[in-house]
Amino acid sequence: MKKLVILLIAIISFVSCKEDGKKNNDFILPTSTGNTNRVLVVMKGYDWLNRPGDELRKIFGEHQVGLPQPETLLSVTQIDPSGFGGFIRKNKAVLMFQKSDTTGISITHNKYATPQVIVVATAADEEDMIDLIRNRGKEIIKIFQKEDIKFVQEIFKKERLDPAKFKTLQNLGITIDIPERYRTVDDTGEFLWLRQHLQSGIARGDGTNNILIYSVPLNDETTIADNITRVRDSIGERYIPGAREGMYMITEQAYTPFTYKTTIDHKEAFETRGKWEVKNDFMAGPFLNYTIVDKKHNRLIVFEGFTYAPSVNKRDFLFELEAIGKSMKIK
Structure with missing residues (x-):
């Protein structure tokens, strides 16, 4: 009986350790990569090279006022969804386009790294995607800019x-x-x-x-x-x-x-x-x-x-x- 009790205690302790380890791992995220004012766009290559990509470059390519030379509000790079994995997912600012029956945007923080903001833009087809970019593109830009401000301010608070x-x-x-x-x-x-x-x-x-x-x-x-x-x-x-x-x-x-x-x-x-x-x-x-x-x-x-x-x-x-x-x- 004594041996059975000891065995049960050992099993419970082992399971608890596994569960605690899992919980801890859920909260251990790698440090994100990427500089401020730069966004990784996850969009199919065909869309990027055609009208949706043109509309996105038009909105994001607006020049920051007050600068001596033309500079865009944000710098963007694109990757196909098939390539969004591994270290690429650690990017600090991600705009991800996905096909869906509903059109809109949602925001996720610290999913693959920290600090990180992912804006998911969903649309049913190409026309919906273009309308979404046209109507909510500046709102998306402000989301990324606001997160960058917070990111920089956290660094400055420490120094x-x-x-x-x-x-x-x-x-x-x-x-x-x-x-x-x-x-x-x-x-x-x-x-x-x-x-x-x-x-x-x-x-x-x-x-x-x-x-x-x-x-x-x-x-x-x-x-x-x-x-x-x-x-x-x-x-x-x-x-x-x-x-x-x-x-x-x-x-x-x-x-x-x-x-x-x-x-x-x-x-x-x-x-x-x-x-x-x-x-x-x-x-x-x-x-x-x-x-x-x-x-x-x-x-x-x-x-x-x-x-x-x-x-x-x-x-x-x-x-x-x-x-x-x-x-x-x-x-």
């Missing part, structure tokens, strides 16, 4: 500068996740300028990403959008000098910036994308400006990121600045 070390952030009551590779250019208590020297590619040594943070009084809510360019030009003249006297950063006069309504930290805000230049000089590049309405303190909080990276694409540099700006919290 962030301490906001308590900056007089301007303390005086303005702001916390923000800025990577520690950024260095202080100016911190007056009213104006903060941080700079990161780019460390890769042709821009190495010459290229920089820059962050500006400051506030201005909130005088008239109806004129905020109209005054964004005027405010940033006045800040450029006061704080961002060029190589010689009379040179300073301004909004490029030959290019009209684009301004959109958005939200930052659950507050009304305006997103402006455009190009900057140095007055009486040849330096120029793209900028991204978030002007946030802080009614509680009767002020506007301004976050601006601008890039100087001659001869290289700048979409991904500006995307990093977007992720930083959207991490801002106002006390």
Whole structure:
């Protein structure tokens, strides 16, 4: 009897270990692969080379506004469903097309790797697929962009500068996740300028990403959008000098910036994308400006990121600045 009890205990322990192991394995996922702003499209080769693929390239090939050279919102590569296996399934962002009686999209997270987002687009036939891409393509793009923002912000949280070390952030009551590779250019208590020297590619040594943070009084809510360019030009003249006297950063006069309504930290805000230049000089590049309405303190909080990276694409540099700006919290 004693031997039987011992045998039963051993069997139960073995089964429990197997079950626990299975549960643990279910949650152990490999790290995903792929860079931000890049999507793997799983679509049959015939569709990719014909009208569905043309429509997808048209939607995803829309240019990001405010960049000196044409760059698409997202970069896409295609693979046939028969090849979607092994390490390919670890891609961080996947758009998968499948045939179904119903037309629509669904979202799955961390199915084959982590972090990962898979958007499954279903359609009954070619015409339905084209209509789906045409009608919901921009929505799909926003899904991938939102996930990329979250992905980048999680990295920055782990390597962030301490906001308590900056007089301007303390005086303005702001916390923000800025990577520690950024260095202080100016911190007056009213104006903060941080700079990161780019460390890769042709821009190495010459290229920089820059962050500006400051506030201005909130005088008239109806004129905020109209005054964004005027405010940033006045800040450029006061704080961002060029190589010689009379040179300073301004909004490029030959290019009209684009301004959109958005939200930052659950507050009304305006997103402006455009190009900057140095007055009486040849330096120029793209900028991204978030002007946030802080009614509680009767002020506007301004976050601006601008890039100087001659001869290289700048979409991904500006995307990093977007992720930083959207991490801002106002006390």
